[in-house]
Structures are given as structure tokens and as C-alpha cells.
Amino acid sequence: MALEIVESCVNCWACEPLCPNQAIVEAKPHFKIIADRCTECIGDHDDAQCASICPIEGAILDEYGEPLNPPGSLTGIPMELALSLIEKARIAEARAAAAP
């Protein structure tokens, strides 16, 4: 039972000091959660702290790989627009990765 930080994390540090278990560490290319320390905040807080402050939709996933903050939920940017942006970013990234 643990959350996971994925590549859309922008390394903003907001989550790191909030974790009651020091489960979040600065890492490259992005922050990560040490799975066996993460309790999903149960017993400490009603809400998972990292997922409650993280400003980036989709950056933190639950144990099933579902985003705790799905597209549109934080910015208010309509779901479709948000999804198409994510898709665009993905394509751009793939292109950059493919470039020599």
C-alpha cells in the first residue's frame, strides 16, 4: 500500500516536508516515494498529504496506478483540453527522445 510519484512531477518540493513518514525523497529526474515507508498517511491524516498539495494533475498515483488528482481536477482546465495537453506533451517528449 503506497503511492507513487511519476514523471510529470515538476520537482517543486511541496510534498516533501509534509510526509509524516519521510517517505518522499528528492531524486533525479523527479521526486520519488520510498514505497515501504509510505502509509498513505493512514493514522496521521485524513488525506494523503503529498497528493493534497501536489499542483500537478496525474503526478501521484495510487497503488492501482490511478492518478489521485486526475486531469482537470486541480486546474479546472476542462478534462478534454487537459487530456489533449498531456497527449501533446507526450508526443513532444517522444519526439525529443527519438531525436539524435
Place this chain on the structure above:
Amino acid sequence: MELPVIGQEAAQSSGGGCSASSCGSSNDQLSHLPDAIRAKVQDHPCYSEDAHHYFARMHVAVAPACNIQCHYCNRKYDCSNESRPGVVSELLTPDQAVMKTKAVAATIPQMTVLGIAGPGDPLANPERTFETFRRLSEEAPDIKLCVSTNGLALPESVEELSRHNIDHVTITINCLDPEIGAKIYPWVFWKNRRIFGVEGARILIEQQQKGLEMLTARGILVKVNSVMIPGVNDQHLKEVSKVVKAKGAFLHNVMPLIAEAEHGTFYGLMEQRGPTAEELEDLQDACSGDMNMMRHCRQCRADAVGMLGEDRGEEFSLEKIAEMNIDYDKAMEMRAAVHEGITAELNAKRAEKAAAVPAPEKAKRGLRPVKIAVATAGQGVINQHFGHAREFLVYEASEDGVRFLSHRKTDLYCSGDETCGDGESVLARTIKALSDCEMVLCSKIGFEPWGLLEAAGIMPNGEHAMEPIEEACAAVYEELAAAGKLEPKGDGAACAA
């Protein structure tokens, strides 16, 4: 050789002083501040219209985290309250920030102010922010410190702030009404929970107001920034201006919303527009009856270095700093001497201005005001080639005199790369940015831009090169008047009939 360090002694009498129209020259926005406050801010590059030509400031980006979301911000980039959107600053540890500050202050002796303004909210990163302040208060006590915040964590930080050498605090306040707030702030992080909508905005507004009151009660100077968002808070900001003044803020700075789809912000994607230069100036005018307005704000980057309007940040990357060999004590002595020299020069200029015999009240001739754009590289004179100007100062000349209105950047959305370097589009952008001006004063101008400007109804004029800006504006106003070009628009025909 200590410089007088700006302390915390209260400047309580903010209700005193005299109104802008009855005291000092109309273009000196600090003139109607109570003396105690004016003494504190008149040498601050960001607040004082004349000091910003002489003194330098820098920002360090030590505070990455944020505790709220603003609709004009995309957290992939720096905080948009304090920089222009779409900017990413190099994040520093407090240790690196202290090194950088000292290196800059040793290299640019005009340095007077260090600010922490991001890339997130400084008070949402209290350890990093206060570590930086604590060390700088000890190691470079002549540098004034300032900090900007969205206000959410302000009340709990006031005690700590008052312990450091803090010169002033900037709070971004966009509204007083939670219903309006909910259209600007989708959520805040408060007491271990994310709180959305009106309720979140209500908490934020309460904290901002409480923080403002606590700071002014302790005599710490507070400036208020607002982002003008047409159709959302533009009318409401007049009320904001009144209230924050009543609570003791010494300056209110209304900044334009900058919203572009490519910044990936809510407003950018939802096509919320920013205000036109004219709308912004009108609102600033409407608010200035109640409040000092700050019109020369450049919306600097969170890691900007140098004089206002310039950024020498690249000279001070961590690698370059590591190679510098600096004698800090010597640098501080040199700074003291340079600051003294500048202060003397500024004071002499101010005395000269004050001593100038006020022109006898001329009978009003019923002439209309004119907006004049000026290309200047500083020192208050017209000393820049039109083609080199990346921003213009816009003044309004009227029968009541000359007053500064705003800065117009011509490269506002331009990152400076080769894609936007072609002369024609820059010129087109400049013409657009200055479309409400009737004249542009510069030291020199090329033949081609001359023709295009003239065709667009903006008369170029290089005859006042090296003259003080205000005198030159007054002179061309008189020239226009003499040429009969300033008859009030519209009713000229009626009068003649």
C-alpha cells in the same frame, strides 16, 4: 562604516501626509507618503521612480513549493505573481543563494535590495527562506531584504519576519470577495487538506487581510500587488485599493494579467484576455486617488539580477560564482561608498526639483493631453536609439504637467531567441504597443522605422536627445500646442462655428 540599516521602527502615520495633487511634483509617486515611509523607500529601485535608474536589486529563487493554485500560473514555471509567466528560474539552496547574493553585491556595488519571490511562495518554504534571510542579515547587513507572498502562510510568519532585517513584504491580493476569489484560485492547501472553490478563497483572503494588519501593526512596510483580470476582478480592484490603504499598505501595484495558451495556464487555455495598456492605466488612475500606485514595475524574473529592467543573471551562474575571488569586506566598503555617492546625487537632484520655482499658474487653454513614448537607457534622460529600445516609458503631457504612466515592453512575449529576432515583427509589435501615443522621443532613429511610425500616427522625434525626460515632454507639448495640434478633439468644429 555601517550603512543605516532600515529597521522596524513604526511608520504609523500613514493617514497623514498630503494628497498627491497638493504636494510635490505630480509625477513623483512617493511624494504624498508620510516622511518616515518615504525615507525608507525612496532609494529602493523597485519603488522609487528616480532611484531605479541608479540602484540595483536582485532576486534569488530559493522557495520552490507553493500552497495555493492561481489560474494565471502553471507550476511547471515560476510563480506568476512575481515573474512573468513561462519563466523557469534556477533553484538555489539557501547556501548557494547567500553566495550568489554576496558575489553580485561585490560585483555590482549599486546593489541595495535582495528579494525572495519564488519560484513558489517564500512563506510556504519557511526554512529555506528564513535560513537565507538570517544568514544575509549577518553576513551582508547593508543589503535590504524583501519578500513576496500570496499571504496564506503570512500570519504564522510575521513573528519570524520581524526578527530579520526585512525591509518590506509584498502581498499579492487580487480580491476581497470569496466569490471572485473562487474564479481566480481553484484551491488552497490549508491545515493538511486541499480546499477548493469559494471556501478555499475565503480562507486565503482572511489570511491575507490578517497578515496585512499584523505587519502594519508592527511597523513593517507592506506593498500590495494585484493582477488585473478583465471581467473578473478589474472593477473590484478599486475596492481592494481602498481597503488595503486603510489597513496601512504603503503602495498598491496593479499588474496586467498575462495569459497565453502556450503557458498552459487555466486563463491562457480558456482564452481569458489580459487588459490593454489603456485599461491598465485607467484602472491605475482610478485607484491612485486612494493609493500610491507603482507604475514602473517590470514583473521581473524570480532570479533577476541588476538594475530594474535589465537582467544580468547569466553572469552569476553557480559555476561562475565559484570561480570568483572576492574580498567581501572590501566589497561592502566599496558598496557603502557607491551608495553614498548615489544618495548624494539623488538628494541633490531632489533638492533641485524642490527648489525649482513652480511655474506660474497658466490660464487653462482647454488643450487635450497627449501620450508620449520615450526611449531611455536610464538616468532620467532621453539617451536611447529607437532601434535599441526594448521597452518604452510612456508619459502623459497635459496642461497640468508631465506624469509617468507606464512601461511598454516591446518584447513582452518574446523569449529573445532567433524566432522573433526579425526586425519587421519587432517594429510592428512596437508600433502596436505604442498605438495610443502620438510621439516617440529617442536619441536617434533609422529612416525606415521613422516612416512606418509616422504612418501609424506616432511622430518620431530625435531633437531632444540627452535632455531630461520631463523637460523634453513639456517642450514638445508646447510645440504641439503652438502648432495648434492640441485643440480638444471633437468639439473643435463646434467652437469654430
